[in-house]
Amino acid sequence: MTTSPTLANTREELSALLAPARRDGKRIGFVPTMGALHEGHASLMREAAQHADMVVVSIFVNPMQFAPTEDLDRYPRTLSEDLELCGANGVAVVFAPAVEVMYAGGFSHDSVRDGVTVHPGRLATILDGESRPGHFDGVLTVVAKLFGLVQPDVAVFGQKDYQQLALIRAMVRDLCLPVEIVGAETMREADGLAMSSRNRYLDPAQRTAAAVLNRALHAARERASYGVPSARWAAMNVLKSEPLIELDYLALTSVDLGEAPTSGEGRILVAARLGSTRLIDNMPIHFSTPPERSS
Numbered sequence: 210m211t212t213s214p215t216l217a218n219t220r221e222e223l224s225a226l227l228a229p230a231r232r233d234g235k236r237i238g239f240v241p242t243m244g245a246l247h248e249g250h251a252s253l254m255r256e257a258a259q260h261a262d263m264v265v266v267s268i269f270v271n272p273m274q275f276a277p278t279e280d281l282d283r284y285p286r287t288l289s290e291d292l293e294l295c296g297a298n299g300v301a302v303v304f305a306p307a308v309e310v311m312y313a314g315g316f317s318h319d320s321v322r323d324g325v326t327v328h329p330g331r332l333a334t335i336l337d338g339e340s341r342p343g344h345f346d347g348v349l350t351v352v353a354k355l356f357g358l359v360q361p362d363v364a365v366f367g368q369k370d371y372q373q374l375a376l377i378r379a380m381v382r383d384l385c386l387p388v389e390i391v392g393a394e395t396m397r398e399a400d401g402l403a404m405s406s407r408n409r410y411l412d413p414a415q416r417t418a419a420a421v422l423n424r425a426l427h428a429a430r431e432r433a434s435y436g437v438p439s440a441r442w443a444a445m446n447v448l449k450s451e452p453l454i455e456l457d458y459l460a461l462t463s464v465d466l467g468e469a470p471t472s473g474e475g476r477i478l479v480a481a482r483l484g485s486t487r488l489i490d491n492m493p494i495h496f497s498t499p500p501e502r503s504s
């Protein structure tokens with residue numbers, strides 16, 4: 210059944226809406242988003258409902274996680290459609306604050322440096338953190354603020370942003386935040402492309418080409434029983450077949466984003482540009498040591 214969620218724009222409105230649930234000892238599930246919601250977000254909302262009595266979604270395009278050269282201004286803002294999707298997925302409260310509500314006095318990269326922020330450490334310097342310096346400081350700072358405002362019992366994040374999920378788990382562990390983190394499966398289009406708000410930037414040719422990311426990850430998984438170099442080679446071959454792709458990184462790692470094990474569970478992650486749109490994807494991968502060749 211579709212019921213409209215209640216919209217809160219200020220901290221005071223949010224806390225007034227959540228007070229009765231807290232008083233009644235209800236479990237609050239939380240899905241932080243930047244809006245431009247799609248079926249991938251809907252699956253996070255449904256996952257949150259499995260772990261909680263009421264679900265809160267935040268919609269906030271966080272300026273701190275965008276470098277001045279990135280797509281903050283053109284990032285899609287679709288609040289009325291977003292509210293409909295939240296309603297159709299049983300969300301009780303949507304928190305959609307203005308920038309000034311989250312960053313007192315407004316946001317600028319200079320002013321935020323004078324305040325207290327979350328510094329994510331070494332894990333944020335590799336992969337997306339290497340390509341987007343400062344990005345994860347912005348993500349963790351806003352997620353910490355949102356956790357402070359919503360005070361959820363459980364928060365759900367997509368595995369599509371695998372490094373983000375790892376860093377949020379690390380922040381919760383290292384800063385002793387009282388919230389359970391759930392990582393939800395990536396939702397995919399029919400051709401395997403991971404759902405993302407940025408997919409809507411792609412023109413038809415780029416949209417067709419984008420499916421190569423998923424094919425490359427699968428090719429690596431199929432060759433992973435021959436070892437890490439073989440899996441990498443298979444993925445690279447597929448990526449090279451698509452001229453519209455400009456590869457940012459292809460990484461084969463352990464499950465916690467360290468060095469890939471010679472055998473056992475790991476992760477394969479890819480980031481690439483199609484025109485000015487940067488897409489990421491990842492999958493679990495099982496490595497084996499290649500069999501000895503008999504002479």
Ligand code: PAF
Binds near residue numbers: 241242243373
């Ligand atoms: O994954 C996202 O949409 C954002 O990084 C998040 C977690 C909502 C923080 O702005």
